[in-house]
Amino acid sequence: MPFPPNTTPVPPPVFLPAMSPADPTPTPLPGSTKEKDAQGSGSGAASSATDPSASSIEGFAQPRLRLHLNELTDNGTSIFLSSISSSTLLPSAVSRVQKALYVDPTRGYHMPSTRSVTLIVRPMDGVAYTTGIDLDPEQHKEIHLSSRYVASISPDRRGHEIEGVIVHELVHCYQYNGHGYAPGGLIEGVADWVRLGADLAPPHWRKGEEVNGKWDAGYQHTAYFLQYLEERFGDGTVRRLNEGLRTSKYEEKSFWTGILGRPVEQLWEDYKKASE
C-alpha cells in the first residue's frame, strides 16, 4: 500500500520553543499537523491484548484522559462502547507507549509532557488521526477515531483492532520527529512498531512484503525494519532513534550513522538479505 501523500506529518519550517520556560524539552509532533492513518482491518480471530502489567509507570506523568462521543446514536459508537472498556484500555495503552519509547534500565530519556489526550469517536472518513488542540497543541492532544471504521471491523476482532489503532495514535502523542524533519514513513513506522510489540498487529500484516519497497514506506513496512534493527542492535534501539529525533533536526546521513554506525540504505540492504 503506497504511503498517501497527505498523511505525512508536515515539518514546520521553524521549530517552536517550548510553551513553558520550565520545560526545555523539544515537543513531539507539531500541533498544526493532522496526521491521518490508514491502517486497514482484516478478518480473523483475535482477542483484546490488554496487558495488565502495562499499568501506570512509576515516575511518568499520566495525562488526563477524556472521551468524547460525538454521535451517541451512531451504530459505530455503540459498537465502540460495547467492544472495549475505555476507562481501563486508555491508561493501559498510554503506559504501554511510554514503556516502549522511554523506559530503559540503563539510561533516562526525556518524555514529552503531554498533559491530556482526548479520544473523539465520530463519523468521519478514514481510520484515525492525531492532532493538537489549537490553544496548546504541544501538550493537549486529540485522537479522532472514525465510528464508521469501527462499524466496519469484523465482529470477532473489534476489541483487538480498536486497541491497536489507539496504541498507534497514542505513539503520535509521545514520539519525537526530528524537529519536524523526520520522514513521515519513519514516524508511522515507529507507531506501528509499538503496535507490533504490543501484539496488536492486524492479521493482514505480512512480514517480508516490504523488502521490495523503500525503508521508509511507513506503517508496518517500516515497523518490521525497526523490529529487525532492534534484534540486531539490541533492546532499546528504537528508543535511541526516538531520542535522536528529540535532540536534533533529522538529517538522514548523520542520524543513522551517528546512532547505528551505518547509513540507512546499508541497513535496509542488510535487512533485505536477512529476510531472504
Ligand SMILES: [Zn+2]
Ligand atoms: Zn499514524
